[in-house]
Amino acid sequence: MKKIGIIGAMQEEIDSLIKILENRKEQNLNHLTFYEGVYNNVELIVVRCGVGKVNAAVCTQLLIDKYNPDYIINIGVAGSVSDDVNICDIVVSTHLVEHDFDCTAFGYKKGVIPRLDDSEFKADEYLLELSRKSQTSLANKIRFFEGVIVSGDIFVSSKEIKDELKKLHKAMCTEMEGASIAHVCYLNNKPFLVIRSMSDKADGKAPDNFEQFVIESAENSRTFIQEMIANM
Template identity: 30%
Template sequence: METHHRIAVLCALPQEAEPIIEVLHGIERSSRYGTDLVTGQLGEASVVVCVGGMGKVAAGAAAQMLICEYHPDALIFSGIAGSLNPLLEVGDIVVGRSLVYLETNNDIIAECDPFLHTYASDDRLSALACQVLGEQGYRRVPSLAETDDIATAVAATDNDSNRRYTLGTIATSDQFNTDPDVLERTRRVWHGDCEEMEGAAAAHVCAKNRVPFLAVRAMSNRCGEAYADLNRHQSDMTLAAQNAGAAVRAVLSALHVAQIHHA
Protein backbone atom coordinates (compact mmCIF):
# COMPACT_ATOMS: atom_id res chain seq x y z
CA MET A 1 0.00 0.00 0.00
CA GLU A 2 1.33 3.44 -0.90
CA THR A 3 2.17 5.89 1.86
CA HIS A 4 1.15 9.51 1.49
CA HIS A 5 3.24 11.95 3.50
CA ARG A 6 2.42 15.41 4.80
CA ILE A 7 5.70 17.29 4.67
CA ALA A 8 6.28 20.82 5.98
CA VAL A 9 8.91 22.93 4.24
CA LEU A 10 10.06 26.01 6.15
CA CYS A 11 11.97 28.90 4.58
CA ALA A 12 12.94 32.29 5.90
CA LEU A 13 12.45 34.23 2.66
CA PRO A 14 10.01 34.16 -0.27
CA GLN A 15 12.81 33.60 -2.79
CA GLU A 16 13.81 30.44 -0.90
CA ALA A 17 10.26 29.09 -0.98
CA GLU A 18 9.37 29.89 -4.59
CA PRO A 19 11.45 27.10 -6.25
CA ILE A 20 9.42 24.59 -4.23
CA ILE A 21 6.03 26.26 -4.58
CA GLU A 22 6.33 26.51 -8.36
CA VAL A 23 6.24 22.71 -8.81
CA LEU A 24 3.29 22.02 -6.50
CA HIS A 25 -0.13 21.12 -7.89
CA GLY A 26 -3.46 22.32 -6.56
CA ILE A 27 -1.95 25.09 -4.48
CA GLU A 28 -3.82 27.15 -1.93
CA ARG A 29 -2.35 30.25 -0.30
CA SER A 30 -3.04 31.71 3.14
CA SER A 31 -1.43 33.79 5.88
CA ARG A 32 -1.43 32.81 9.55
CA TYR A 33 0.42 34.00 12.63
CA GLY A 34 2.62 36.35 10.62
CA THR A 35 3.65 33.71 8.08
CA ASP A 36 2.76 33.05 4.45
CA LEU A 37 1.61 29.50 3.71
CA VAL A 38 1.11 27.48 0.54
CA THR A 39 -0.32 23.96 0.47
CA GLY A 40 -0.16 21.65 -2.52
CA GLN A 41 0.83 18.25 -3.83
CA LEU A 42 4.10 16.95 -5.28
CA GLY A 43 3.93 13.31 -6.30
CA GLU A 44 2.91 11.29 -3.25
CA ALA A 45 3.82 14.10 -0.87
CA SER A 46 1.21 16.48 0.48
CA VAL A 47 3.25 19.61 1.14
CA VAL A 48 2.85 22.81 3.14
CA VAL A 49 5.44 25.51 2.47
CA CYS A 50 5.87 28.28 5.02
CA VAL A 51 7.76 31.57 4.71
CA GLY A 52 8.46 32.19 8.38
CA GLY A 53 10.84 35.15 8.37
CA MET A 54 14.45 35.59 9.42
CA GLY A 55 15.96 34.84 12.81
CA LYS A 56 15.74 32.12 15.45
CA VAL A 57 12.52 33.30 17.11
CA ALA A 58 10.70 33.53 13.79
CA ALA A 59 11.95 30.09 12.75
CA GLY A 60 11.07 28.45 16.06
CA ALA A 61 7.60 29.99 16.13
CA ALA A 62 6.91 28.99 12.52
CA ALA A 63 8.14 25.43 13.11
CA GLN A 64 5.87 25.01 16.14
CA MET A 65 2.91 26.46 14.24
CA LEU A 66 3.47 24.03 11.36
CA ILE A 67 3.66 21.10 13.76
CA CYS A 68 0.52 22.11 15.66
CA GLU A 69 -1.57 23.07 12.64
CA TYR A 70 -0.46 20.53 10.01
CA HIS A 71 0.93 17.55 11.99
CA PRO A 72 3.69 16.88 9.45
CA ASP A 73 5.51 13.56 9.16
CA ALA A 74 8.70 15.58 8.68
CA LEU A 75 9.85 19.20 8.49
CA ILE A 76 12.49 20.38 6.02
CA PHE A 77 14.29 23.72 6.24
CA SER A 78 15.40 24.98 2.82
CA GLY A 79 17.38 28.13 2.18
CA ILE A 80 20.63 29.98 1.71
CA ALA A 81 23.65 30.40 3.97
CA GLY A 82 27.17 31.76 4.10
CA SER A 83 29.98 29.29 3.50
CA LEU A 84 32.59 28.67 6.20
CA ASN A 85 34.05 25.56 4.54
CA PRO A 86 36.70 26.61 1.96
CA LEU A 87 35.65 23.70 -0.26
CA LEU A 88 32.17 25.16 -0.79
CA GLU A 89 31.54 27.83 -3.41
CA VAL A 90 28.40 29.81 -4.25
CA GLY A 91 25.65 27.35 -5.15
CA ASP A 92 27.18 24.40 -3.29
CA ILE A 93 25.16 22.72 -0.55
CA VAL A 94 25.38 21.73 3.10
CA VAL A 95 23.08 18.97 4.28
CA GLY A 96 22.88 19.56 8.03
CA ARG A 97 24.15 16.48 9.81
CA SER A 98 24.16 18.67 12.94
CA LEU A 99 22.96 22.15 13.81
CA VAL A 100 24.26 24.28 16.65
CA TYR A 101 23.42 27.60 18.28
CA LEU A 102 26.16 30.21 18.46
CA GLU A 103 26.18 32.95 21.19
CA THR A 104 24.22 30.58 23.43
CA ASN A 105 25.01 28.68 26.62
CA ASN A 106 24.16 25.28 25.20
CA ASP A 107 24.82 23.54 28.54
CA ILE A 108 21.93 25.45 30.11
CA ILE A 109 19.65 24.92 27.12
CA ALA A 110 20.37 21.18 27.33
CA GLU A 111 18.95 21.01 30.87
CA CYS A 112 15.46 21.05 29.32
CA ASP A 113 13.72 18.65 26.94
CA PRO A 114 14.99 17.51 24.43
CA PHE A 115 18.21 17.63 26.53
CA LEU A 116 20.53 18.26 23.59
CA HIS A 117 23.55 20.49 23.07
CA THR A 118 23.26 20.27 19.30
CA TYR A 119 20.49 19.12 16.98
CA ALA A 120 20.50 16.68 14.09
CA SER A 121 18.79 16.02 10.81
CA ASP A 122 17.01 12.70 10.58
CA ASP A 123 19.38 9.98 9.34
CA ARG A 124 16.97 8.66 6.70
CA LEU A 125 16.20 12.10 5.34
CA SER A 126 19.90 13.06 5.32
CA ALA A 127 20.76 9.91 3.41
CA LEU A 128 17.98 10.63 0.93
CA ALA A 129 19.21 14.21 0.46
CA CYS A 130 22.76 12.98 -0.18
CA GLN A 131 21.42 10.42 -2.66
CA VAL A 132 19.45 12.95 -4.71
CA LEU A 133 22.33 15.42 -4.71
CA GLY A 134 24.57 12.71 -6.15
CA GLU A 135 21.95 12.03 -8.81
CA GLN A 136 21.88 15.76 -9.61
CA GLY A 137 25.64 15.74 -10.29
CA TYR A 138 26.96 17.07 -6.98
CA ARG A 139 30.18 15.59 -5.64
CA ARG A 140 30.53 15.04 -1.91
CA VAL A 141 33.45 16.81 -0.24
CA PRO A 142 34.67 16.56 3.37
CA SER A 143 33.00 18.57 6.10
CA LEU A 144 35.24 20.52 8.45
CA ALA A 145 34.63 17.82 11.07
CA GLU A 146 35.92 15.17 8.66
CA THR A 147 39.30 16.65 7.72
CA ASP A 148 42.22 18.22 9.56
CA ASP A 149 44.03 19.08 6.33
CA ILE A 150 41.69 21.48 4.62
CA ALA A 151 44.49 23.06 2.57
CA THR A 152 45.24 19.75 0.86
CA ALA A 153 41.55 19.15 0.29
CA VAL A 154 41.18 22.60 -1.30
CA ALA A 155 44.18 21.98 -3.57
CA ALA A 156 42.72 18.67 -4.66
CA THR A 157 39.48 20.33 -5.78
CA ASP A 158 40.96 23.44 -7.43
CA ASN A 159 40.28 22.18 -10.96
CA ASP A 160 37.04 20.43 -10.08
CA SER A 161 34.14 22.06 -11.93
CA ASN A 162 31.46 19.87 -10.34
CA ARG A 163 28.95 21.26 -7.92
CA ARG A 164 29.74 20.10 -4.39
CA TYR A 165 27.94 19.22 -1.20
CA THR A 166 28.87 18.12 2.27
CA LEU A 167 27.06 16.42 5.11
CA GLY A 168 28.19 18.74 7.84
CA THR A 169 27.48 21.30 10.54
CA ILE A 170 25.19 24.30 10.22
CA ALA A 171 25.89 27.09 12.71
CA THR A 172 22.96 29.32 13.65
CA SER A 173 23.72 32.85 14.81
CA ASP A 174 21.78 35.89 15.94
CA GLN A 175 24.29 37.97 13.99
CA PHE A 176 25.34 38.32 10.37
CA ASN A 177 28.93 37.68 11.42
CA THR A 178 31.84 39.25 9.54
CA ASP A 179 34.57 39.34 12.21
CA PRO A 180 37.35 36.94 11.07
CA ASP A 181 38.06 35.86 14.66
CA VAL A 182 34.40 34.98 15.26
CA LEU A 183 34.20 33.04 12.00
CA GLU A 184 37.43 31.17 12.69
CA ARG A 185 36.19 30.20 16.14
CA THR A 186 33.01 28.81 14.57
CA ARG A 187 35.15 26.69 12.26
CA ARG A 188 37.55 25.58 14.99
CA VAL A 189 35.16 24.96 17.91
CA TRP A 190 32.00 23.85 16.11
CA HIS A 191 33.39 22.72 12.74
CA GLY A 192 30.74 24.93 11.17
CA ASP A 193 30.54 24.42 7.41
CA CYS A 194 28.13 27.31 6.98
CA GLU A 195 26.39 29.97 9.03
CA GLU A 196 22.79 31.16 8.95
CA MET A 197 20.15 32.51 11.35
CA GLU A 198 17.33 29.96 11.68
CA GLY A 199 18.24 26.29 11.33
CA ALA A 200 19.10 25.24 14.88
CA ALA A 201 15.90 26.83 16.20
CA ALA A 202 13.73 24.87 13.77
CA ALA A 203 15.69 21.70 14.51
CA HIS A 204 15.32 22.34 18.26
CA VAL A 205 11.53 22.62 17.99
CA CYS A 206 11.36 19.49 15.86
CA ALA A 207 13.45 17.56 18.38
CA LYS A 208 11.19 18.76 21.16
CA ASN A 209 8.14 17.54 19.25
CA ARG A 210 9.80 14.34 17.98
CA VAL A 211 9.28 15.33 14.35
CA PRO A 212 11.94 14.19 11.85
CA PHE A 213 13.90 17.17 10.54
CA LEU A 214 16.16 17.93 7.58
CA ALA A 215 18.15 21.07 6.80
CA VAL A 216 19.36 21.87 3.27
CA ARG A 217 21.37 25.06 2.80
CA ALA A 218 22.94 26.32 -0.42
CA MET A 219 25.81 28.79 -0.28
CA SER A 220 25.00 32.34 -1.38
CA ASN A 221 28.32 33.85 -0.31
CA ARG A 222 31.43 33.27 1.76
CA CYS A 223 31.14 34.34 5.38
CA GLY A 224 32.98 37.58 6.08
CA GLU A 225 31.17 39.63 3.47
CA ALA A 226 28.98 42.45 4.79
CA TYR A 227 25.22 42.07 4.47
CA ALA A 228 25.01 45.23 2.35
CA ASP A 229 27.54 43.75 -0.08
CA LEU A 230 25.62 40.49 -0.29
CA ASN A 231 22.52 42.38 -1.38
CA ARG A 232 24.47 43.84 -4.31
CA HIS A 233 24.76 40.47 -6.06
CA GLN A 234 21.27 39.09 -6.02
CA SER A 235 22.13 36.57 -8.72
CA ASP A 236 24.20 34.51 -6.25
CA MET A 237 21.34 34.51 -3.76
CA THR A 238 18.93 33.45 -6.49
CA LEU A 239 21.25 30.64 -7.61
CA ALA A 240 21.63 29.39 -4.05
CA ALA A 241 17.89 29.48 -3.39
CA GLN A 242 17.23 27.62 -6.64
CA ASN A 243 19.81 24.93 -5.84
CA ALA A 244 18.50 24.35 -2.32
CA GLY A 245 14.95 24.27 -3.65
CA ALA A 246 15.85 21.79 -6.39
CA ALA A 247 17.42 19.48 -3.82
CA VAL A 248 14.35 19.66 -1.59
CA ARG A 249 12.03 19.06 -4.55
CA ALA A 250 13.98 15.90 -5.36
CA VAL A 251 13.72 14.74 -1.75
CA LEU A 252 9.96 15.31 -1.81
CA SER A 253 9.62 13.43 -5.09
CA ALA A 254 11.63 10.49 -3.75
CA LEU A 255 9.74 10.12 -0.50
CA HIS A 256 7.82 7.12 -1.81
CA VAL A 257 11.00 5.08 -1.33
CA ALA A 258 11.77 6.49 2.10
CA GLN A 259 10.23 5.48 5.40
CA ILE A 260 9.66 8.32 7.83
CA HIS A 261 8.66 7.62 11.38
CA HIS A 262 8.21 9.81 14.40
CA ALA A 263 10.76 8.97 17.07
Protein backbone atom coordinates in the same frame (compact mmCIF):
# COMPACT_ATOMS: atom_id res chain seq x y z
CA MET B 1 0.21 10.41 1.62
CA LYS B 2 3.48 11.73 3.05
CA LYS B 3 3.47 15.32 4.26
CA ILE B 4 6.53 17.60 4.25
CA GLY B 5 6.80 21.09 5.73
CA ILE B 6 9.35 23.32 3.98
CA ILE B 7 10.55 26.55 5.62
CA GLY B 8 12.54 29.39 4.08
CA ALA B 9 13.46 32.71 5.67
CA MET B 10 12.89 34.83 2.55
CA GLN B 11 10.14 34.79 -0.06
CA GLU B 12 12.70 34.37 -2.86
CA GLU B 13 13.81 31.12 -1.23
CA ILE B 14 10.38 29.51 -1.47
CA ASP B 15 8.79 30.99 -4.62
CA SER B 16 10.08 28.27 -6.96
CA LEU B 17 8.67 25.57 -4.68
CA ILE B 18 5.29 27.26 -4.51
CA LYS B 19 5.10 27.15 -8.31
CA ILE B 20 5.26 23.34 -8.44
CA LEU B 21 2.34 22.83 -6.05
CA GLU B 22 -0.79 21.26 -7.52
CA ASN B 23 -4.22 22.12 -6.07
CA ARG B 24 -2.56 25.01 -4.28
CA LYS B 25 -4.28 26.93 -1.53
CA GLU B 26 -3.11 29.52 0.97
CA GLN B 27 -3.83 30.08 4.64
CA ASN B 28 -2.76 33.09 6.70
CA LEU B 29 -1.98 32.46 10.36
CA ASN B 30 -0.19 34.78 12.80
CA HIS B 31 1.27 36.98 10.04
CA LEU B 32 2.50 33.90 8.15
CA THR B 33 1.25 32.57 4.81
CA PHE B 34 1.20 28.79 4.46
CA TYR B 35 1.07 27.43 0.91
CA GLU B 36 -0.47 23.96 0.73
CA GLY B 37 -0.43 21.65 -2.28
CA VAL B 38 0.67 18.34 -3.74
CA TYR B 39 3.73 17.35 -5.74
CA ASN B 40 4.36 13.79 -6.97
CA ASN B 41 1.82 12.35 -4.54
CA VAL B 42 3.44 14.10 -1.56
CA GLU B 43 1.65 16.86 0.33
CA LEU B 44 3.81 19.98 0.77
CA ILE B 45 3.30 22.91 3.12
CA VAL B 46 5.65 25.76 2.21
CA VAL B 47 6.10 28.85 4.38
CA ARG B 48 8.35 31.91 4.75
CA CYS B 49 9.30 32.27 8.42
CA GLY B 50 11.19 35.56 8.28
CA VAL B 51 14.76 36.20 9.40
CA GLY B 52 16.10 35.13 12.79
CA LYS B 53 15.71 32.42 15.38
CA VAL B 54 12.50 33.59 17.07
CA ASN B 55 10.65 33.99 13.77
CA ALA B 56 11.86 30.55 12.69
CA ALA B 57 10.90 28.86 15.97
CA VAL B 58 7.41 30.39 16.07
CA CYS B 59 6.80 29.40 12.46
CA THR B 60 8.01 25.84 13.03
CA GLN B 61 5.79 25.27 16.06
CA LEU B 62 2.78 26.69 14.22
CA LEU B 63 3.54 24.46 11.23
CA ILE B 64 3.65 21.40 13.49
CA ASP B 65 0.53 22.32 15.47
CA LYS B 66 -1.58 23.16 12.44
CA TYR B 67 -0.37 20.66 9.82
CA ASN B 68 1.59 17.95 11.69
CA PRO B 69 3.96 17.17 8.79
CA ASP B 70 5.89 13.90 8.74
CA TYR B 71 9.13 15.77 8.01
CA ILE B 72 10.39 19.36 8.11
CA ILE B 73 13.05 20.71 5.74
CA ASN B 74 14.65 24.14 6.04
CA ILE B 75 16.16 25.67 2.90
CA GLY B 76 18.01 28.91 2.20
CA VAL B 77 21.40 30.57 1.93
CA ALA B 78 24.26 30.64 4.42
CA GLY B 79 27.82 31.86 4.92
CA SER B 80 30.63 29.34 4.59
CA VAL B 81 32.80 28.88 7.67
CA SER B 82 34.91 26.00 6.37
CA ASP B 83 37.87 26.70 4.09
CA ASP B 84 36.74 23.77 1.94
CA VAL B 85 33.22 25.10 1.28
CA ASN B 86 32.91 27.76 -1.41
CA ILE B 87 30.19 30.06 -2.71
CA CYS B 88 27.42 28.09 -4.48
CA ASP B 89 28.32 24.84 -2.66
CA ILE B 90 25.51 23.18 -0.69
CA VAL B 91 25.82 22.02 2.92
CA VAL B 92 23.39 19.41 4.23
CA SER B 93 23.11 19.31 8.02
CA THR B 94 24.26 16.45 10.20
CA HIS B 95 23.84 18.47 13.41
CA LEU B 96 22.80 22.02 14.27
CA VAL B 97 23.90 24.29 17.12
CA GLU B 98 22.72 27.70 18.36
CA HIS B 99 26.16 29.29 18.45
CA ASP B 100 25.04 32.50 20.17
CA PHE B 101 23.61 30.68 23.22
CA ASP B 102 26.14 31.63 25.89
CA CYS B 103 26.06 30.31 29.46
CA THR B 104 29.83 30.14 29.78
CA ALA B 105 29.57 32.11 33.04
CA PHE B 106 28.14 28.92 34.57
CA GLY B 107 30.81 26.65 33.13
CA TYR B 108 28.98 25.58 29.97
CA LYS B 109 30.52 25.48 26.51
CA LYS B 110 29.13 28.10 24.11
CA GLY B 111 26.09 26.70 22.34
CA VAL B 112 25.12 24.39 25.20
CA ILE B 113 21.60 24.96 26.51
CA PRO B 114 21.45 24.15 30.25
CA ARG B 115 18.99 21.48 31.42
CA LEU B 116 18.33 20.27 27.89
CA ASP B 117 19.36 16.69 27.15
CA ASP B 118 21.08 17.64 23.91
CA SER B 119 22.14 20.98 22.42
CA GLU B 120 23.48 19.53 19.17
CA PHE B 121 20.32 18.77 17.25
CA LYS B 122 20.82 15.75 15.01
CA ALA B 123 19.28 15.69 11.54
CA ASP B 124 17.09 12.74 10.60
CA GLU B 125 19.04 9.79 9.18
CA TYR B 126 16.34 8.87 6.69
CA LEU B 127 16.28 12.39 5.24
CA LEU B 128 20.08 12.45 5.17
CA GLU B 129 20.15 9.20 3.23
CA LEU B 130 17.51 10.56 0.84
CA SER B 131 19.66 13.64 0.27
CA ARG B 132 22.65 11.44 -0.60
CA LYS B 133 20.60 9.57 -3.18
CA SER B 134 19.25 12.80 -4.66
CA GLN B 135 22.40 14.76 -5.49
CA THR B 136 23.04 13.24 -8.91
CA SER B 137 20.94 15.72 -10.89
CA LEU B 138 22.97 18.64 -9.52
CA ALA B 139 26.37 17.00 -9.05
CA ASN B 140 27.69 18.28 -12.39
CA LYS B 141 27.40 21.91 -11.28
CA ILE B 142 27.26 21.94 -7.46
CA ARG B 143 29.45 20.42 -4.75
CA PHE B 144 27.70 18.90 -1.74
CA PHE B 145 28.99 18.68 1.82
CA GLU B 146 27.59 17.26 5.05
CA GLY B 147 28.38 18.68 8.46
CA VAL B 148 27.52 20.94 11.36
CA ILE B 149 25.46 24.07 10.63
CA VAL B 150 25.39 26.77 13.30
CA SER B 151 22.78 29.48 13.74
CA GLY B 152 22.60 32.76 15.64
CA ASP B 153 20.94 36.15 15.59
CA ILE B 154 24.06 37.70 14.11
CA PHE B 155 25.38 38.08 10.57
CA VAL B 156 28.86 36.60 10.87
CA SER B 157 31.35 38.84 9.08
CA SER B 158 34.67 38.54 10.90
CA LYS B 159 37.54 36.06 10.84
CA GLU B 160 37.58 35.93 14.64
CA ILE B 161 34.00 34.68 14.87
CA LYS B 162 34.51 32.27 11.96
CA ASP B 163 37.57 30.79 13.65
CA GLU B 164 35.65 30.41 16.91
CA LEU B 165 32.77 28.63 15.17
CA LYS B 166 35.20 26.24 13.50
CA LYS B 167 37.09 25.57 16.73
CA LEU B 168 34.12 25.16 19.08
CA HIS B 169 31.59 23.47 16.82
CA LYS B 170 33.49 22.24 13.74
CA ALA B 171 30.96 24.30 11.78
CA MET B 172 30.78 24.18 7.99
CA CYS B 173 28.48 27.17 7.60
CA THR B 174 26.49 29.70 9.57
CA GLU B 175 23.03 31.23 9.19
CA MET B 176 20.19 32.61 11.34
CA GLU B 177 17.32 30.08 11.47
CA GLY B 178 18.24 26.41 11.06
CA ALA B 179 19.21 25.51 14.63
CA SER B 180 16.07 27.06 16.10
CA ILE B 181 13.96 25.07 13.63
CA ALA B 182 15.93 21.98 14.65
CA HIS B 183 15.42 22.83 18.35
CA VAL B 184 11.64 22.97 17.93
CA CYS B 185 11.65 19.76 15.88
CA TYR B 186 13.72 18.07 18.61
CA LEU B 187 11.21 19.06 21.30
CA ASN B 188 8.35 17.76 19.13
CA ASN B 189 10.12 14.54 18.03
CA LYS B 190 9.77 15.71 14.44
CA PRO B 191 12.33 14.52 11.82
CA PHE B 192 14.12 17.41 10.11
CA LEU B 193 16.88 18.35 7.69
CA VAL B 194 18.53 21.69 6.85
CA ILE B 195 19.85 22.36 3.33
CA ARG B 196 21.87 25.54 2.78
CA SER B 197 23.48 27.04 -0.32
CA MET B 198 26.54 29.22 0.27
CA SER B 199 26.04 32.88 -0.62
CA ASP B 200 29.26 34.20 0.93
CA LYS B 201 32.31 33.28 2.99
CA ALA B 202 30.98 34.83 6.22
CA ASP B 203 33.44 37.70 5.76
CA GLY B 204 30.99 40.53 5.14
CA LYS B 205 31.39 40.32 1.36
CA ALA B 206 28.22 39.10 -0.32
CA PRO B 207 28.32 38.60 -4.12
CA ASP B 208 27.53 41.67 -6.22
CA ASN B 209 24.59 39.81 -7.77
CA PHE B 210 23.26 38.54 -4.42
CA GLU B 211 19.57 38.81 -5.34
CA GLN B 212 20.08 36.79 -8.51
CA PHE B 213 22.14 34.28 -6.56
CA VAL B 214 19.31 33.74 -4.06
CA ILE B 215 16.92 32.99 -6.93
CA GLU B 216 19.36 30.53 -8.53
CA SER B 217 19.99 28.93 -5.15
CA ALA B 218 16.25 28.51 -4.66
CA GLU B 219 15.98 26.80 -8.05
CA ASN B 220 18.74 24.38 -7.04
CA SER B 221 16.99 23.69 -3.74
CA ARG B 222 13.74 23.03 -5.58
CA THR B 223 15.42 20.56 -7.93
CA PHE B 224 17.12 18.88 -4.98
CA ILE B 225 13.85 18.52 -3.04
CA GLN B 226 12.06 17.23 -6.13
CA GLU B 227 14.73 14.52 -6.39
CA MET B 228 14.32 13.68 -2.71
CA ILE B 229 10.56 13.33 -3.14
CA ALA B 230 11.07 11.10 -6.17
CA ASN B 231 13.34 8.85 -4.09
CA MET B 232 10.91 8.52 -1.17
